[in-house]
Amino acid sequence: MNAEILAVGTELLLGQIVNTNAQFIASELALLGIGVLFQGVVGDNRKRMEEAISIASNRSDILILTGGLGPTDDDLTREVIAQFFNKQLILEPDLLKQLESFFAGRGRQMPPNNRKQAMRIEGAQILANPRGTAPGQYLALPSKHVFLLPGPPSEMRPMFVESVIPILRSLFPNQTIQSRILRIVGIGESAMEEKVRDILDAQTNPTIAPYASEGECSLRITAKADTDARAWELITPVEQQLMERLSRYVYGRDTDTLPRVVGRELTQKGLTLAVAESCTGGLLGEYLTDAPGSSSFFIGGCITYSNEMKQQLLNVSSQTLKAYGAVSEQCATEMAIGLHNRTNADVCVSITGIAGPDGGTAEKPVGLVYICVYFNGQTYARELHLRGDRNQIRIRAAKQALQLLWRVITGTLETQS
Amino acid sequence: MNAEILAVGTELLLGQIVNTNAQFIASELALLGIGVLFQGVVGDNRKRMEEAISIASNRSDILILTGGLGPTDDDLTREVIAQFFNKQLILEPDLLKQLESFFAGRGRQMPPNNRKQAMRIEGAQILANPRGTAPGQYLALPSKHVFLLPGPPSEMRPMFVESVIPILRSLFPNQTIQSRILRIVGIGESAMEEKVRDILDAQTNPTIAPYASEGECSLRITAKADTDARAWELITPVEQQLMERLSRYVYGRDTDTLPRVVGRELTQKGLTLAVAESCTGGLLGEYLTDAPGSSSFFIGGCITYSNEMKQQLLNVSSQTLKAYGAVSEQCATEMAIGLHNRTNADVCVSITGIAGPDGGTAEKPVGLVYICVYFNGQTYARELHLRGDRNQIRIRAAKQALQLLWRVITGTLETQS
Numbered sequence: 001m002n003a004e005i006l007a008v009g010t011e012l013l014l015g016q017i018v019n020t021n022a023q024f025i026a027s028e029l030a031l032l033g034i035g036v037l038f039q040g041v042v043g044d045n046r047k048r049m050e051e052a053i054s055i056a057s058n059r060s061d062i063l064i065l066t067g068g069l070g071p072t073d074d075d076l077t078r079e080v081i082a083q084f085f086n087k088q089l090i091l092e093p094d095l096l097k098q099l100e101s102f103f104a105g106r107g108r109q110m111p112p113n114n115r116k117q118a119m120r121i122e123g124a125q126i127l128a129n130p131r132g133t134a135p136g137q138y139l140a141l142p143s144k145h146v147f148l149l150p151g152p153p154s155e156m157r158p159m160f161v162e163s164v165i166p167i168l169r170s171l172f173p174n175q176t177i178q179s180r181i182l183r184i185v186g187i188g189e190s191a192m193e194e195k196v197r198d199i200l201d202a203q204t205n206p207t208i209a210p211y212a213s214e215g216e217c218s219l220r221i222t223a224k225a226d227t228d229a230r231a232w233e234l235i236t237p238v239e240q241q242l243m244e245r246l247s248r249y250v251y252g253r254d255t256d257t258l259p260r261v262v263g264r265e266l267t268q269k270g271l272t273l274a275v276a277e278s279c280t281g282g283l284l285g286e287y288l289t290d291a292p293g294s295s296s297f298f299i300g301g302c303i304t305y306s307n308e309m310k311q312q313l314l315n316v317s318s319q320t321l322k323a324y325g326a327v328s329e330q331c332a333t334e335m336a337i338g339l340h341n342r343t344n345a346d347v348c349v350s351i352t353g354i355a356g357p358d359g360g361t362a363e364k365p366v367g368l369v370y371i372c373v374y375f376n377g378q379t380y381a382r383e384l385h386l387r388g389d390r391n392q393i394r395i396r397a398a399k400q401a402l403q404l405l406w407r408v409i410t411g412t413l414e415t416q417s
Numbered sequence: 418m419n420a421e422i423l424a425v426g427t428e429l430l431l432g433q434i435v436n437t438n439a440q441f442i443a444s445e446l447a448l449l450g451i452g453v454l455f456q457g458v459v460g461d462n463r464k465r466m467e468e469a470i471s472i473a474s475n476r477s478d479i480l481i482l483t484g485g486l487g488p489t490d491d492d493l494t495r496e497v498i499a500q501f502f503n504k505q506l507i508l509e510p511d512l513l514k515q516l517e518s519f520f521a522g523r524g525r526q527m528p529p530n531n532r533k534q535a536m537r538i539e540g541a542q543i544l545a546n547p548r549g550t551a552p553g554q555y556l557a558l559p560s561k562h563v564f565l566l567p568g569p570p571s572e573m574r575p576m577f578v579e580s581v582i583p584i585l586r587s588l589f590p591n592q593t594i595q596s597r598i599l600r601i602v603g604i605g606e607s608a609m610e611e612k613v614r615d616i617l618d619a620q621t622n623p624t625i626a627p628y629a630s631e632g633e634c635s636l637r638i639t640a641k642a643d644t645d646a647r648a649w650e651l652i653t654p655v656e657q658q659l660m661e662r663l664s665r666y667v668y669g670r671d672t673d674t675l676p677r678v679v680g681r682e683l684t685q686k687g688l689t690l691a692v693a694e695s696c697t698g699g700l701l702g703e704y705l706t707d708a709p710g711s712s713s714f715f716i717g718g719c720i721t722y723s724n725e726m727k728q729q730l731l732n733v734s735s736q737t738l739k740a741y742g743a744v745s746e747q748c749a750t751e752m753a754i755g756l757h758n759r760t761n762a763d764v765c766v767s768i769t770g771i772a773g774p775d776g777g778t779a780e781k782p783v784g785l786v787y788i789c790v791y792f793n794g795q796t797y798a799r800e801l802h803l804r805g806d807r808n809q810i811r812i813r814a815a816k817q818a819l820q821l822l823w824r825v826i827t828g829t830l831e832t833q834s
Contacts, residue, residue: 013453015444016628020435022458027432036430037465041439041456048454055472154806211433275720277699281706282692285699285720292774292807294698300726302719303692303702309717309760313730343726357709390709 001171002035004060006052008068008077009151010043021066021149021156028160032168033177033224034062044074053084057144062168067151069134071113077148078119078137085141087122091115095126099133121148127163131155138167145171178231179206179222180239183252183261185403189217195245199238206234208242214392215399216258219246248412251403258402259287265409266297266347273405274345275301276314276335278326278352279369284398299345304335310352314338325364327352329381332370336381340374347409348374349401353384355393367393371401373408380408418588419452421477423469425485425494426568427460438483438566438573445577449585450594450641451479461491470501474561479585484568486551488530494565495536495554502558504539508532512543516550538565544580548572555584562588595648596623596639597656600669600678602820606634612662616655623651625659631809632816633675636663665829675819676704676711682826683714683764690822691762692718693731693752695743695769696786701815716762721752727769731755742781744769746798749787753798757791765791766822770801772810784810788818790825797825 005022012019022039029036037060042052049068056063068077082089095118103110117133120126127136127149134150136159147164149156169176184192189212193200196219200208206223219242223234243250252261266273275284281303288298302313307326310316315338316331324330335350353369360366367388372381382404386396407413422439429436439456446453454477459469466485473480485494499506512535520527534550537543544553544566551567553576564581566573586593601609606629610617613636617625623640636659640651660667669678683690692701698720705715719730724743727733732755733748741747752767770786777783784805789798799821803813824830 012440013443013456014447015440015442015453018435018437018440019456023429023432023435025432026430030431036432037460037462038469039430039436039458043454045454051476052455059468274726275699277702278717279706280703281711281715282694282699282702282720285694285722286697286703286811289696289698289722290808295722298698299723300695300720300730302730303699303717305702305706305712306716309691312760313717313719343729391707394703 001061002037002059003029003062003064004056005036005039005064005066006056007039007041007066007151008044008049009041010045010074012041012067013043020153021151024153024157025064025066025160028165029168031177031179031222032165033175033222034168044068044076046076046080049076049080050084053080057084057146061143062145062147064147064149064164066149066156069117069136069148069150071111071115071117071133075116078116078121081139081146081148082121085121085139085146087124087139089119090122092118092120092126095120095135098135102133124148125167127159129155129159131158136163138164174226175224176226176228176231177222177224178228178235179220180235181254182219182221182239182242182246182250183216183254183256183258184218184246184249185216185251185258186407187217187246187249188212192217192219192246192249196242199241199245203238206231206238208238215396215403251406257291258399258406260291262402262406262409263288263291263294263297265406267293269409271297271346271409272299273297273347273349274299274339274343276339276348276350277301277303278305278310278335278350279355280351280394280398280401281305283394284349284351284401287398287402299343301339301343301345301348310335314342314350327354327364327368327370329370329372329383332372333379333381336372336374336379346375347405349405350374351397351401353386353393353397355390355397357390369393369397369400371397371404373401373404375408380404380413418478419454419476420446420479420481421473422453422456422481422483423473424456424458424483424568425461425466426458427462427491429458429484430460437570438568441570441574442481442483442577445582446585448594448596448639449582450592450639451585461485461493463493463497466493466497467501470497474501474563478560479562479564481564481566481581483566483573486534486553486565486567488528488532488534488550492533495533495538498556498563498565499538502538502556502563504541504556506536507539509535509537509543512537512552515552519550541565542584544576546572546576548575553580555581591643592641593643593645593648594639594641595645595652596637597652598671599636599638599656599659599663599667600633600673600675601635601663601666602633602668602675603824604634604663604666605629609634609636609663609666613659616658616662620655623648623655625655632813632820668823674708675816675823677708679819679823679826680705680708680711680714682823684710686826688714688763688826689716690714690764690766691716691756691760693756693765693767694718694720695722695727695752695767696772697768697811697815697818698722700811701766701768701818704815704819716760718756718760718762718765727752731759731767744771744781744785744787746787746789746800749789750796750798753789753791753796763792764822764826766818767791768814768818770803770810770814772807772814774807786810786814786817788814788821790818790821792825797821797830
């Protein structure tokens with residue numbers, strides 16, 4: 001069975017928003033082993049919607065529409081799908097009540113327009129939307145499966161996970177797909193592939209797919225089987241094989257991120273963390289506090305953009321700034337030590353560098369960044385040569401600092417790196 | 418004339434990347450006054466590409482394809498378009514030389530595969546790609562215009578601006594489209610519309626379109642005319658009319674952003690800025706240092722996530738923390754004053770609040786945030802009730818702080834707000 005994703009919305013055609021829904025749905029379908037051969041976008045226009053639905057329904061078994069379920073006259077998806085498949089629209093008293101209580105819960109009366117959101121396509125199953133007023137619908141036809149989902153990602157994503165995935169799974173009752181992701185840092189994608197090439201090549205079920213993203217990479221092990229237990233029986237030995245070769249690079253699994261893993265590790269060990277940032281201007285602190293619960297390990301730190309601040313807040317010596325400059329291993333080291341002295345945090349991380357586009361010289365080019373971690377009376381400094389634009393250099397510097405931090409606190413630091 | 422955007426690439430169908438190219442091209446076409454009725458995505462598959470091209474070319478005058486111009490066997494766009502429109506592929510010696518020198522410039526020999534990137538579709542014009550190996554192509558057919566553009570946004574975007582826009586403009590030699598964007602803050606989209614409703618309704622050329630984004634809104638004035646000068650004659654009086662009503666909310670024009678405008682203002686006035694961040698964890702500092710040149714006004718600051726750091730780094734009194742708590746106007750005010758005392762920055766901004774999802778109480782719910790600006794011996798504090806998830810609350814808090822900062826330094830602060 002193949003699926004097609006059709007987004008409805010003039011704001012997409014005008015380029016006012018990016019169609020992140022298509023990417024989300026496509027990646028979820030890939031995990032389910034359902035192929036997507038086409039994606040499309042069409043405006044809030046009855047005739048062109050019919051045209052797009054006709055083309056999609058001729059070539060795909062599963063049709064997933066996003067958007068056009070709102071209360072305004074422009075929101076046509078329900079009506080057009082009902083008409084296209086010769087179905088009635090039926091007012092559902094229960095849905096109407098839910099909508100009214102959604103508004104009542106916010107201290108407002110339901111506008112009359114929203115009444116149309118209580119209309120169910122004849123034969124369709126309603127998909128609950130606790131986060132908004134647009135319920136989804138699932139219409140099962142002989143050899144055709146049509147899903148109508150709301151456009152806002154904050155409503156569509158949970159509905160997809162909670163309602164659509166269980167339905168899609170039920171279409172393949174004797175097939176399950178499970179996967180495990182290994183999150184990897186400190187080794188490039190090709191070097192990683194090199195180390196496990198024979199394992200990758202030997203597998204057909206589970207399959208192993210390498211991915212690369214900004215500053216890290218991952219391996220996804222995916223198994224198809226008739227039961228979940230059987231799928232995991234296929235995955236586990238392959239995961240163990242990979243771990244034997246890569247364990248020192250694997251910082252986490254599945255939905256782990258480096259800031260969360262670092263935070264978990266620090267919290268478990270009862271250690272506090274502080275940051276001293278120059279060229280990243282607060283980005284590392286932002287990464288570390290992105291997840292809830294970061295106050296259990298993160299205490300704060302200093303943004304020392306100017307040399308004066310490096311001296312005043314972190315006690316970097318004027319001799320160091322004169323002799324080596326603010327972008328130097330010596331300065332990064334003094335920043336980390338000075339931060340520890342100032343805050344008494346158990347672990348202190350510093351970043352100083354040239355993010356560009358200006359400020360580079362032949363000796364110290366744009367992309368030269370020094371990071372340092374202070375822990376247990378020791379400092380661990382690294383010189384980085386980062387590529388990319390200002391934004392990329394800042395992101396990569398913060399990620400490299402997280403990585404060094406993770407290695408230091410887990411005791412997996414290479415002596416050479 | 419209508420355009421259709423067709424992205425080619427299996428990685429899009431697998432959800433591995435987001436189709437930001439479609440959004441970029443669509444917004445550029447909207448500025449040119451060219452309508453987009455459909456967008457599509459198809460994989461690297463000859464038969465399905467032909468199918469998608471056939472559908473698109475039946476219903477649209479301008480066809481813009483992205484992706485599939487690389488050197489591998491999977492890259493089929495050139496071949497499929499040539500075949501579909503019955504054209505030969507011709508090896509271009511000049512292109513081949515350029516490719517070879519592209520590789521030579523990087524100290525490498527050109528792999529034989531890349532030779533196919535020197536193939537020009539018969540009758541097509543080559544669009545230069547100084548940033549990569551995939552040149553674009555423009556095929557003008559009787560009543561059909563086909564553009565082949567590379568997939569990587571870093572190559573596609575400049576090629577679109579440098580080569581595609583001039584060609585599209587030349588298709589309408591007696592028509593130019595110019596626009597002016599007014600960047601607005603401190604007033605909601607509907608309240609803004611209310612204030613200028615009569616001006617909006619009275620216009621057909623230029624048109625005025627309101628937009629809303631996270632924490633701010635904008636008005637885009639767009640005029641069509643036969644010359645640029647004539648277009649600006651249409652825009653200017655309307656811009657003046659709007660400014661008469663909205664000047665106190667307009668912080669900038671066109672590509673201005675609030676951090677850049679704040680930075681420009683501070684630099685012009687010779688003022689230095691520092692930040693003290695609690696719940697935003699460094700986000701405000703990151704915003705302020707996002708643009709190059711921020712070192713001319715931004716000196717740094719403190720991330721004081723824990724109460725201890727608020728006391729140690731910013732001298733917030735333990736009485737204040739005990740009596741009012743860390744999330745209070747008193748604490749925000751002491752943070753701003755303490756930061757000034759610590760850093761001697763002319764302007765100091767503080768943020769303290771509850772970003773959630775945990776940590777809220779009936780009295781102090783998630784979303785309660787206090788911001789304060791210190792300037793010239795005065796403090797200006799505000800209580801905010803922000804909605805959204807943790808991430809949104811943090812972004813909105815940082816943007817509101819930027820806004821308050823801008824009002825304070827420009828002297829446009831409302832006494833009530």
